[in-house]
Every structure is written in structure tokens, then in C-alpha cells.
Amino acid sequence: xxxxxxxxxxxxxxxxxxxxxxxxxxxxxxxxxxxxxxxxxxxxxxxxxxxxxxxxxxxxxxxxxxxxxxxxxxxxxxxxxxxxxxxxxxxxxxxxxxxxxxxxxxxxxxxxxxxxxxxxxxxxxxxxxxxxxxxxxxxxxxxxxxxxxxxxxxxxxxxxxxxxxxxxxxxxxxxxxxxxxxxxxxxxxxxxxxxxxxxxxxxxxxxxxxxxxxxxxxxxxxxxxxxxxxxxxxxxxxxxxxxxxxxxxxxxxxxxxxxxxxxxxxxxxxxxxxxxxxxxxxxxxxxxxxxxxxxxxxxxxxxxxxxxxxxxxxxxxxxxxxxxxxxxxx
Amino acid sequence: xxxxxxxxxxxxxxxxxxxxxxxxxxxxxxxxxxxxxxxxxxxxxxxxxxxxxxxxxxxxxxxxxxxxxxxxxxxxxxxxxxxxxxxxxxxxxxxxxxxxxxxxxxxxxxxxxxxxxxxxxxxxxxxxxxxxxxxxxxxxxxxxxxxxxxxxxxxxxxxxxxxxxxxxxxxxxxxxxxxxxxxxxxxxxxxxxxxxxxxxxxxxxxxxxxxxxxxxxxxxxxxxxxxxxxxxxxxxxxxxxxxxxxxxxxxxxxxxxxxxxxxxxxxxxxxxxxxxxxxxxxxxxxxxxxxxxxxxxxxxxxxxxxxxxxxxx
Numbered sequence: 001x002x003x004x005x006x007x008x009x010x011x012x013x014x015x016x017x018x019x020x021x022x023x024x025x026x027x028x029x030x031x032x033x034x035x036x037x038x039x040x041x042x043x044x045x046x047x048x049x050x051x052x053x054x055x056x057x058x059x060x061x062x063x064x065x066x067x068x069x070x071x072x073x074x075x076x077x078x079x080x081x082x083x084x085x086x087x088x089x090x091x092x093x094x095x096x097x098x099x100x101x102x103x104x105x106x107x108x109x110x111x112x113x114x115x116x117x118x119x120x121x122x123x124x125x126x127x128x129x130x131x132x133x134x135x136x137x138x139x140x141x142x143x144x145x146x147x148x149x150x151x152x153x154x155x156x157x158x159x160x161x162x163x164x165x166x167x168x169x170x171x172x173x174x175x176x177x178x179x180x181x182x183x184x185x186x187x188x189x190x191x192x193x194x195x196x197x198x199x200x201x202x203x204x205x206x207x208x209x210x211x212x213x214x215x216x217x218x219x220x221x222x223x224x225x226x227x228x229x230x231x232x233x234x235x236x237x238x239x240x241x242x243x244x245x246x247x248x249x250x251x252x253x254x255x256x257x258x259x260x261x262x263x264x265x266x267x268x269x270x271x272x273x274x275x276x277x278x279x280x281x282x283x284x285x286x287x288x289x290x291x292x293x294x295x296x297x298x299x300x301x302x303x304x305x306x307x308x309x310x311x312x313x314x315x316x317x318x319x320x321x322x323x324x325x326x327x328x329x330x
Numbered sequence: 331x332x333x334x335x336x337x338x339x340x341x342x343x344x345x346x347x348x349x350x351x352x353x354x355x356x357x358x359x360x361x362x363x364x365x366x367x368x369x370x371x372x373x374x375x376x377x378x379x380x381x382x383x384x385x386x387x388x389x390x391x392x393x394x395x396x397x398x399x400x401x402x403x404x405x406x407x408x409x410x411x412x413x414x415x416x417x418x419x420x421x422x423x424x425x426x427x428x429x430x431x432x433x434x435x436x437x438x439x440x441x442x443x444x445x446x447x448x449x450x451x452x453x454x455x456x457x458x459x460x461x462x463x464x465x466x467x468x469x470x471x472x473x474x475x476x477x478x479x480x481x482x483x484x485x486x487x488x489x490x491x492x493x494x495x496x497x498x499x500x501x502x503x504x505x506x507x508x509x510x511x512x513x514x515x516x517x518x519x520x521x522x523x524x525x526x527x528x529x530x531x532x533x534x535x536x537x538x539x540x541x542x543x544x545x546x547x548x549x550x551x552x553x554x555x556x557x558x559x560x561x562x563x564x565x566x567x568x569x570x571x572x573x574x575x576x577x578x579x580x581x582x583x584x585x586x587x588x589x590x591x592x593x594x595x596x597x598x599x600x601x602x603x604x605x606x607x608x609x610x611x612x613x614x615x616x617x618x619x620x621x622x623x624x625x626x627x628x629x630x631x632x633x634x635x636x637x638x639x640x641x642x643x
Contacts, residue, residue, distance in 0.1 A: 043520040044520055140606050140608070155382070156607060184382055184547065184607075185381060185588060185591045186381065186587060186591045186607040186610070188591065188593070189593070189599065189607075190606065193599070212521065213593070214521070215593035215595050216593040218593065218595060218598065242595055252522065253521055256521055256522060257521065257550070258554035259553075259554075259594060259596065260550055260553045260589075260592065262554055263553065263555075263574075264529075264554055264555060268532075269554065270525055270529070271521075271524060271525030271526040272522035272523075275492075275523075
């Protein structure tokens with residue numbers, strides 16, 4: 001059996017708000033094995049970043065409402081913030097969205113790294129800095145960047161520095177939130193491949209790769225989880241999700257992607273009508289039903305998770321119809 | 331396409347250059363755009379593709395007269411509009427050439443209701459149109475972009491990005507523009523809403539014969555939309571030609587590398603290739619050295635490639 005690094009059981013995390021709770025992560029089950037890169041896809045507001053924040057126990061207004069999360073067999077949701085602090089960076093590490101803009105302009109890169117590891121009880125001695133330099137070589141950066149300021153580096157270089165910093169203490173689990181979004185096409189490819197390299201070199205155990213860009217995700221993810229409005233829509237091997245989706249949302253999302261070889265004069269691609277629901281007032285039922293072309297009366301009930309293939313699950317009542325005839329239509 | 335005289339086309343750009351200077355004592359030059367030439371024809375879409383810093387937005391701004399070119403000319407319906415100065419002439423130009431930008435949230439004045447923004451267009455560009463006709467035309471434009479009239483009574487913060495982006499297009503429709511400069515139009519939108527906005531634009535383009543310069547970094551999207559593709563690198567047009575020709579037979583090393591990095595949905599990247607973005611500068615220099623003196627020349631019909639660099643003065 002493959003070793004489980006992360007296991008989520010019916011995880012729920014809501015944002016507390018005077019008008020009611022925003023149910024941003026609502027009942028997510030997920031297992032990530034060692035060596036896997038788990039892609040998490042979805043539109044803005046679907047809860048994918050919230051999931052990341054929940055897993056590293058931040059911020060304060062985000063409340064864990066139920067369910068469990070196990071990291072290497074240890075439950076982490078019930079930990080006190082003091083206990084959790086010891087895990088961060090060493091066992092579980094997050095690269096937040098827009099992290100590359102978060103460098104202090106008045107500090108050199110090496111100062112950032114030293115400050116950070118000191119906070120985690122590691123002394124930034126010469127030996128440690130040598131290790132950092134080796135790590136920078138892996139990402140094709142010259143060790144001289146350590147003595148530079150963030151504004152002297154390009155976006156792609158900053159993102160690579162960020163990845164080096166987040167993985168410097170060899171965390172078992174790395175959460176990468178939209179690390180490729182602010183970058184150019186060529187840098188995107190490099191940064192995405194770097195995540196795979198870190199895994200191959202066993203610097204990180206496994207990773208969650210969060211992005212709204214399914215095309216990039218498909219390039220590097222072993223499995224993909226598609227989220228919609230706080231619910232899990234579909235999870236499965238990357239090839240299966242991209243070429244044999246079993247949830248109406250995944251199917252519509254993938255068929256709306258432009259790709260080289262399709263011009264508008266030959267084939268018209270279609271988006272999805274409507275907008276995602278308001279997560280404060282959402283009741284039971286499938287959350288995609290308002291925009292779904294497969295909708296039936298059954299959809300007012302929250303769908304069960306059905307197994308449709310090896311490690312491939314979908315949360316749809318009508319999954320058997322998905323992909324059978326609609327593809328020909330488009 | 332370049333055989334047509336600039337006096338005859340809809341919008342023609344000839345040898346357009348923009349050099350930015352910075353510093354007072356040690357004047358430093360930054361090339362924003364250098365020797366860019368192309369023609370926009372009615373009902374056609376040209377995609378201008380490049381990475382950040384390639385000068386693609388600069389070209390858009392030059393055409394929209396938000397920047398004054400250092401060299402070169404812009405022709406609109408045969409008239410040289412490079413040096414438009416009088417307010418009246420500019421207004422006439424803007425009533426036919428408009429831009430839509432990346433961030434719809436910052437394109438609207440957040441203190442104004444949507445209907446006020448639309449009324450302003452009439453006040454500025456068409457003061458002769460009566461009140462009731464104004465309302466009719468606004469409603470028609472709103473309907474054309476698949477929105478409901480109740481949006482007119484809302485403020486921008488009450489609307490979603492997709493709705494605002496559609497309103498921007500409605501605004502351009504109201505003016506019945508000939509040329510639309512769309513700078514990263516949909517990169518802020520979600521995958522599911524993008525296609526709605528794009529298909530709308532395509533329909534308008536075909537029905538009204540509007541020409542679009544679609545500035546983007548998304549190569550998949552460029553292929554879907556455009557008839558002609560322009561690739562920019564370091565402020566220069568490195569490849570220009572029919573979209574299919576360029577995608578099937580890229581010649582410039584930068585274009586080739588760009589296409590290799592496109593994430594496809596059919597197959598995965600070749601992970602054995604060691605891929606380092608920094609090396610492209612060197613490869614392009616070598617390519618220019620090997621083809622010295624060839625300049626910007628034709629490789630097949632309607633497909634031009636920059637073989638060697640033009641000097642920057």
C-alpha cells in the first residue's frame with residue numbers, strides 16, 4: 001500500500017461572518033500519497049485557497065467546523081497554534097498566492113531566509129547557507145541572488161526563490177497556491193517543472209498544486225481534484241479527469257478550454273452560463289445544479305460520492321450520462 | 331497583407347517605434363516598440379502575442395494615442411493620425427477606435443452608476459442624440475451583450491467581472507467603433523465565463539465588421555480567435571503571418587520556444603528536455619548573428635520573420 005501523507009475526512013471550514021457563515025470548504029475527503037502531486041482546480045471563490053489555508057491553520061476568521069485532517073497519521077486540526085507552529089515549514093509548508101510580491105524591499109534575500117529558519121529553531125550557519133546555495137542551483141539561480149534585493153529579480157526568479165525558501169527545511173507536504181499565475185508562459189513551465197523536480201529529488205514528500213489553469217495542472221499533476229462552490233465535484237487520475245470526466249462541471253470546464261488546433265471558424269467553444277452560488281445562503285443539494293445541463297429532480301439532494309474508476313470519484317447523481325452523448329454535440 | 335497601401339486599409343501601422351528615456355544625466359534608453367508594422371482589416375482579428383515586457387501593451391497604447399510614438403506612422407482610413415493634436419480631431423478618432431482593458435474593476439468610476447457612464451458617452455461623443463433615442467440605444471447595446479437592463483441601476487462594485495467586461499464591450503458597441511484594441515481582455519475572468527465574452531466579441535466582429543487587435547499572452551486563445559498572429563519579443567515584431575502558418579511552422583527561435591512551453595490539454599510536456607527560460611536571449615542573439623543583414627523578411631507567402639536585429643539609434 002502506498003504511504004498516505006495527507007488524509008482529509010469530511011473537512012469543513014467556514015468563514016465567520018455577521019450575515020452567516022461562508023461555507024467555503026464543505027465536506028472534502030481526500031487522500032494524498034507519498035510522491036503524488038495533487039492538483040486542485042476550480043474557479044475563483046470555489047474554496048481551493050481556503051482549503052490551503054485550513055491545512056496550515058490560518059487565518060483567525062477561518063474556522064474549522066468539522067472533519068479531520070491527518071498529516072502522516074497525526075490529526076492536525078485539533079492542534080493548538082503553538083503545536084502547529086512547529087509543523088509549519090518543517091512538515092507542511094504553504095506558498096501563498098502572490099508570495100512573490102511579499103518580499104520586504106529593504107532586506108536582502110539571505111536576510112529573509114535567515115530570519116525565517118531562525119524562527120523555526122534552525123541556526124543559519126555556514127553549513128546551512130551552503131545547502132541553500134545548492135538548492136538555488138537546482139532551480140538554476142546563481143548563489144549571488146542571496147545578496148540581492150527582491151526588486152532586482154524578475155518575477156520568475158522571485159517565484160523560484162520562494163519555492164527554494166518554502167522547501168528549505170524539506171517539508172513532507174508542500175502546498176503551492178497559484179504559483180504559476182503571475183508568470184510568463186516560459187517561466188510557468190520552468191516553475192511547474194521545478195515542483196516535480198523537488199518531488200523527484202525527495203526534497204518534498206508530496207504536494208498540492210492549486211491553480212485555476214487546468215492546462216498547466218494537467219502537465220504536472222498525478223491526480224486532479226475539481227472543486228465547485230466548496231464541494232468536491234470530482235477527483236481522479238489526471239488523464240482520466242482531462243479525457244474522461246464524469247462530472248458535468250469538469251466536462252463543461254474542459255470543453256471550454258481553447259487549444260491549439262481549434263479556430264473559432266471551425267468550432268465554437270462554449271462557456272458555462274450563470275455564476276456560482278452565494279456560499280452564505282446555500283442549502284442542501286448539488287451546488288452546480290443551477291448551471292447544469294444534466295439537472296434532474298434528484299439534484300436537490302446532496303449527491304453521494306460515487307466511484308467511477310480506479311481512485312476516480314465523482315459527486316453527481318447523473319454521472320452515467322456525462323460524457324456519453326454531449327461531447328458529440330459540442 | 332503588407333502590399334496594400336496604408337492609405338487604403340482600415341488601420342495601418344508603419345515602422346512604429348517608441349523609445350522610453352529615463353534618468354537626467356545618464357539617459358537610459360528602453361525600447362518599448364521598434365519598427366512594428368501591420369494592417370488591421372474590417373471584420374478581422376489580429377492577435378498580438380508576447381510576454382511581459384515585450385512591448386505588446388505599448389503598441390496598443392500607441393494606437394490608442396495614449397502614448398506618442400518616437401518614430402513611424404499610424405493611418406486610420408487612409409488618414410495619418412500620428413500627430414493628432416486638436417481635441418476635435420482626437421474625439422472623432424476615439425469615436426471609431428476604442429480600447430478595452432484587462433482589469434474591468436478599475437475601468438469604471440466606482441462612484442458612478444452604470445447608466446451615468448453610458449450617458450456620458452452620448453454627452454461626449456454624440457450630444458446631438460435626443461434623450462429617448464439615447465435610452466433605446468443603451469438598452470439595445472445592453473441586450474446585445476446578453477445583460478439585463480436592471481444592471482444599469484447598479485454600481486460597479488455590485489457587478490461581477492464578467493458583467494463589467496460585457497458592459498465595457500457594450501460601451502464600445504454604443505459608439506459603433508471600427509477598431510477595438512483588447513488588451514488582455516479576459517485574463518481576469520474565470521474559464522467558464524471567458525468563452526461567453528469571447529463569443530460575443532466574435533459575433534460582433536462578424537456582424538458589424540469590427541476589427542480587433544487582441545493583445546494576449548495566451549497562445550491557445552490566440553489560435554482560437556485570430557486570422558493573423560503577431561509575435562513580439564523585446565519590443566520587436568519577430569514573426570508575423572497567418573495564424574495557422576505561424577503555429578504550424580514557427581521559424582524564429584523565440585516563437586518556437588513559446589510554442590514549446592504552451593501547456594496543452596492533449597499531451598504533456600517532454601520532461602526530459604532541460605528547459606531554462608534565461609537561455610533564450612543567447613539563442614536569439616546567435617540566430618541574429620547567423621542571419622546578419624537579412625532583416626525582416628518573408629519565409630513563405632504572408633509569413634514574415636525577423637532574421638536579424640535592426641539597430642537601435
